[in-house]
Amino acid sequence: MTGMQFTPRGYGGRxxxxxxxxxxxxxxxxxxxxAVDDARLTWPERELVRQLGERLYGKREGDMRHG
Known part of the structure; x- marks a missing residue:
């Protein structure tokens, strides 16, 4: 006899x-x-991501590059 098999969330598949x-x-x-430092992006694209992040969420802690 085979019982029900239950796989907890996060423990099945890939x-x-x-x-x-x-x-x-x-x-x-x-x-x-x-990520603001994603190597697949050009510098202007990374800068745009940084500016959007700051506008929406504020400056990152410890980021001294931009005042």
């Missing part, structure tokens, strides 16, 4: 890597998660 989570968040919900 764990997605962070880039997959970010990509899915963008495609499914329009949410963009990007």
């Amino acid at each position: 764990r997605r890597n962070p880039d997959e989570v970010k990509r899915d968040g963008w495609k499914e919900q329009g949410v963009l998660a990007v």
Whole structure:
């Protein structure tokens, strides 16, 4: 006789890597998660990300580069 099998949340299937989570968040919900130091971005793109982050959430702790 086989009983019911229960797999607790987070213990089944394959764990997605962070880039997959970010990509899915963008495609499914329009949410963009990007690191200000992402090497795939050009300097102007990283600067735009930094400015958007500061406008929405304030300056980062310990960031002395921009007053």
